[in-house]
Amino acid sequence: AYIANSDVTTTTADLTIDAQNTSIIEATTKSVTTSGDKAVGASLAFNTIGWEAQNLLFQTIDAIIGTEIGDEKPAEVKAYIQDSNLTIAGNVSLNAVSKAEITSSVSNDATSSASALVNASGIAVSGILASNMVSSLANAYITFTDTQGQVDVTGSVTINAKDESDIIATNIMKAISNTTNDGGASILGSLMDAVCEEYDYTSKSGTQKLTQNDKVRIASDHEGGAVKEGLYIYIGDDETIDLTQEDFTNRDKWRRFTSASASELIPNIGNVTDSDSQAFGGIIVRNDLRSGV
Incomplete structure (x- = not known):
């Protein structure tokens, strides 16, 4: 909001310029992978305000090594008077407020539950790659680019610029692997429970x-x-x-x-062969907040 190259006169009233911008992203990404053998799951989330859109490759590179391949274009709010003469009987108020907010929730759950009579193995791999980037700017001012003009205000002059930017990021990752080689004891117990129920x-x-x-x-x-x-x-x-x-x-x-009394009658003999169980997980998260007034 602005006044430029003008002459503004009031005899009784105030002059108010109010500019506000609210940009909000609320993003939820959930991934669940369940397998009786190998479970592999990954979640990718890229949220930006004040940056030009990029392709998936460039966003991934930016998130991993913190580069700035994309161009920054701040979500900008301005309330100003430029090259204008003012004769105001009341008050002058310029107010610029920018609120850019990202609320991101990312979760990835990979679960492997391998079960067999003998020689079963399981592996679970879970990963999260997330990037949240905000660039915002709020400006309020009175300026003359060339010759100094006239600013005659009977009341008060208030110039206010406020940037209320925020990133709220929650990331949850689970990699769970469980392997059972009990010679069929668990299968028998499940059958007994099914019959008893x-x-x-x-x-x-x-x-x-x-x-x-x-x-x-x-x-x-x-x-x-x-x-x-x-x-x-x-x-x-x-x-x-x-x-x-x-x-x-x-x-x-x-x-x-x-029904619990049925399966509990079968003794727990443990694993009768080697039961390899592996779980791997990794999280890379970049939160970049740039705010200017």
């Missing part, structure tokens, strides 16, 4: 004729007594019961069953 009815199955060892899965919104989403075994005499209203905490009729 089978059920005949749910608590929404209405009125049913039950016999001993019938299994009932409890709904999450069941209003009677029970552990929500739990599994119960009927141990009473043959009976017709409204399962939607049943109190499953009645120990004369019901016993809560936990």
Whole structure:
């Protein structure tokens, strides 16, 4: 906002020039890679305000070694009066405010969970390359480029320039590798758990004729007594019961069953062969904030 090459006169009023610019980038990048063998994942994020756009190669080079291949073109705000005569009965106020902000969140998660009877191996590789660059400028002034002109102000003259630039960057990287060669013990345990988690009815199955060892899965919104989403075994005499209203905490009729008891019966024999497991991770982040008033 500006006045240039003019004569400005007020008899009662103030003269105010107000220039404001707000540039905001809010960027979220998430990557998740999961594998039963090799997991490799990488996240790239380049955010700029006040810089000319570049190709991916140049942005990568800039981020890694801190060069400035791209041209800087600040997000600029100006409030000024140039080569103008002023006769102001009130106050003169020039206000320039620049707010350039980048909020960046980058996460990369690579997980390898290798499991076999024997000779399994796993590797996880995770990487993040991120660059956040801000260049901004705020200027407020009264100037004459040649001959000094007239500035006659009855009240006060206020010249204010403010640059409120900011970079908020969060980067999270995970590289997790887990390898199991237990001769099939974990597979057997999973099968036993799957069998034990089978059920005949749910608590929404209405009125049913039950016999001993019938299994009932409890709904999450069941209003009677029970552990929500739990599994119960009927141990009473043959009976017709409204399962939607049943109190499953009645120990004369019901016993809560936990599937964990099935797989825990299998001893933990550990790994029967070498179980190589490797995880590698790296983060390169460049945050470059340039602010001028």
